[in-house]
Structure formats: structure tokens, C-alpha cells
Amino acid sequence: MNMENTSLSEFFFAHRKAILVVAAVIGLAAAGTAGFFIVYDVVDKKNIAGLEELAGRYSELSGFFVPQAADATTTADAAADTADAPADTGSEQEGAPAPAIPVTAEQHAEVDKLLEDISKFADKASGYTGARAWSMAGDIYAGREKWADAETAYINSAKKAGKNFLAPVSFFNAAVCAEESGKQEDAKTYWSKSLNFDDFPLAPRAQFSLARILETEGKTEEALAAYRLLIEKYEKETEWTNLAHSRIIVLEQE
Numbered sequence: 723m724n725m726e727n728t729s730l731s732e733f734f735f736a737h738r739k740a741i742l743v744v745a746a747v748i749g750l751a752a753a754g755t756a757g758f759f760i761v762y763d764v765v766d767k768k769n770i771a772g773l774e775e776l777a778g779r780y781s782e783l784s785g786f787f788v789p790q791a792a793d794a795t796t797t798a799d800a801a802a803d804t805a806d807a808p809a810d811t812g813s814e815q816e817g818a819p820a821p822a823i824p825v826t827a828e829q830h831a832e833v834d835k836l837l838e839d840i841s842k843f844a845d846k847a848s849g850y851t852g853a854r855a856w857s858m859a860g861d862i863y864a865g866r867e868k869w870a871d872a873e874t875a876y877i878n879s880a881k882k883a884g885k886n887f888l889a890p891v892s893f894f895n896a897a898v899c900a901e902e903s904g905k906q907e908d909a910k911t912y913w914s915k916s917l918n919f920d921d922f923p924l925a926p927r928a929q930f931s932l933a934r935i936l937e938t939e940g941k942t943e944e945a946l947a948a949y950r951l952l953i954e955k956y957e958k959e960t961e962w963t964n965l966a967h968s969r970i971i972v973l974e975q976e
Contacts, residue, residue, distance in 0.1 A: 769851045772843055779836050780858050786829045787865025837862050844878065853883035857892055864899060873899035873908075880915070890919040894928055906935050926952060926962035933966065942973055949973075 933948030
């Protein structure tokens with residue numbers, strides 16, 4: 723994508739849904755691995771079984787996380803968004819295909835019940851299991867475009883995650899939701915928090931998003947510094963460093 727010919731808002735919209743799907747799939751992959759729980763958290767078998775049951779329902783219903791008023795056109799558009807998502811998300815998109823048919827009242831009710839059960843579980847669970855449950859709740863709220871609720875759920879996930887991999891993912895998604903709500907300062911704070919974790923695979927996205935917000939705020943020098951830091955720290959991430967170079971050229975010519 724040529725950033726010189728594409729508005730920042732268009733660029734962000736093109737990536738937002740893919741980011742949320744990636745986070746969900748990463749968590750689901752981990753939730754099914756018993757060894758993961760042993761490494762990252764000390765939990766009892768009941769909590770593991772409870773989370774796996776919720777994760778199974780989450781996977782089955784993931785195509786129906788849409789606004790209550792969604793109709794056939796809305797869900798068809800969502801399916802098209804998934805099909806047109808950037809290639810760098812790859813097979814990670816496969817966990818949550820959007821249906822090309824209307825979501826029925828019964829399906830909405832099933833999602834409501836799942837969200838209720840997840841919230842109850844998340845309140846009581848600790849560590850990874852609690853974090854993953856809150857992350858699933860955030861995914862549902864985000865799918866329904868309830869950005870404030872999604873932001874709260876992701877922050878709860880990050881708090882319970884501690885130092886495990888869900889913490890930076892949850893901070894990142896909280897930033898996406900905060901920006902959707904027009905809370906740019908909170909978004910910058912959350913993206914910055916996600917960057918405090920080592921080996922976070924979405925770090926280049928987070929750094930670019932941070933620079934992008936600074937640019938939209940008219941803070942040119944800060945934005946330039948943020949883009950340059952991206953190039954310095956993530957030189958092997960050519961997609962993002964190329965985009966950063968493009969933005970630097972544009973800003974220096976203004």
C-alpha cells in the first residue's frame with residue numbers, strides 16, 4: 723500500500739480487523755495445549771477444562787460476533803473484509819470467518835450467553851486462564867463494535883496476564899478499541915505498554931500506530947522520531963520499515 727496516496731485513516735481501517743483476529747487466534751492456539759498451562763501458569767484441572775469448554779464455544783460462534791442490528795448486507799461486508807485482509811496475516815485469519823448470511827436472534831442469544839459465561843469465569847479465574855477469558859470477551863465486544871466494553875475487557879486481560887504473551891496482545895487490542903472510541907491518549911498509552919514486552923510479534927505494528935497517531939495530532943517532530951525508532955529497532959520488518967520511510971519522506975517534504 724502506498725502511504726503517499728492513501729490517507730492514514732484508510733490505512734488503519736484496512737488493518738484493524740486483521741489485528742483483532744490475529745490476537746484471538748494466537749490465544750486459541752495456546753488454550754488447547756496442556757503444556758502451555760504448565761509453563762505459564764499454575765492452575766487446577768477444573769479451570770483448564772472450563773477455559774477449553776468456553777474456547778470451544780467461542781470458536782463455534784466466532785462468525786457471529788457482529789452488532790445486534792447486523793443484517794445480511796453487514797455480515798456479507800464483514801466476510802469481504804476478511805477475504806480482503808492484508809496477506810501478512812496469512813492462515814491466522816482462518817479461525818474466525820464471517821458468515822455470508824444474516825445472524826439470527828437465536829445466534830445473538832447464544833453469543834450473549836457465551837459472553838455471560840465468559841465474564842463469570844474471568845472474574846474468578848487468575849493468571850493465564852483469567853486473561854484468556856477476558857481476551858475472548860474483548861473479541862466479542864469488539865466484533866459487536868462495543869469499543870468501550872472491549873477496551874475494558876482487554877485491559878482486564880492484560881492485568882491478569884502478568885508477564886505471559888497475552889499481556890502485550892491485550893494492551894495492543896485495548897489501544898485499537900480506545901482509538902475507535904476517539905481516546906487517542908489512552909491508545910498511545912496502551913501501545914506504549916505493549917512495546918514494553920520482549921519478543922512481541924506485533925511490536926512493529928504498535929510502533930507504527932504510535933507514530934501514526936502522533937502524526938495525526940500534528941506532532942511532526944515526535945512522529946518523525948517514532949518512525950525513525952521503528953526503522954532502527956525493527957530493521958528486518960521490511961513492510962513496516964518501508965511504510966515508516968514513506969511517511970518520513972512525506973513529513974519532511976511538508
